[in-house]
Amino acid sequence: GYKEHRKVRAxxxxxxxxxxxxxxxxxxxxxxxLSSLWQHYTNSHFQNYLRESYSNLMDFEEIRCKLCAKQxxxxxxxxxxxxxxxxxxxxxxxxxxxxxxxxKDSKM
Numbered sequence: 001g002y003k004e005h006r007k008v009r010a011x012x013x014x015x016x017x018x019x020x021x022x023x024x025x026x027x028x029x030x031x032x033x034l035s036s037l038w039q040h041y042t043n044s045h046f047q048n049y050l051r052e053s054y055s056n057l058m059d060f061e062e063i064r065c066k067l068c069a070k071q072x073x074x075x076x077x078x079x080x081x082x083x084x085x086x087x088x089x090x091x092x093x094x095x096x097x098x099x100x101x102x103x104k105d106s107k108m
Contacts, residue, residue, distance in 0.1 A: 025098045034102060035084070041101075042083035043076070046092050050079050054088055 022031050026045050031037040042050065057066050058078050064071045065078065067086055072078045083089040090100035 025093070038084040038089055038101060039080055041089045041093070042080045046083060046089060047076075047079050049092055050083050050088060053092075054082050057082055057086070 022034065022037050023029070024031060024037065024040055024044075026041075029040070031040050058064075059066055060075060060078075062071060063073065063075060063078055065081055065086075067082075070081060070085075072081060083092075087103065090103075093100050
């Protein structure tokens with residue numbers, strides 16, 4: 001009946017919102033998983049910006065984060081770490097007038 005129809009409709013809406021959340025705002029690529037979307041922005045779109053704007057947070061000789069002292073094996077991992085763990089991806093998105101990513105479900 002009517003109640004069941006409303007329940008199904010509500011489920012469909014939440015599924016659509018979930019898909020929208022995992023869509024890159026810059027290239028419209030659908031990314032599976034919120035943590036993967038954070039990494040996508042860092043690797044595909046913001047790596048140079050992160051390097052230029054947040055280099056003061058990274059020790060490139062030791063490949064270490066200056067905020068939490070975590071050491072990485074490669075510089076790429078350091079960019080991903082700064083962008084995701086320390087939420088710099090959201091700062092960049094907001095700077096460009098885009099919607100910040102959800103934090104609660106990312107495994108950061």
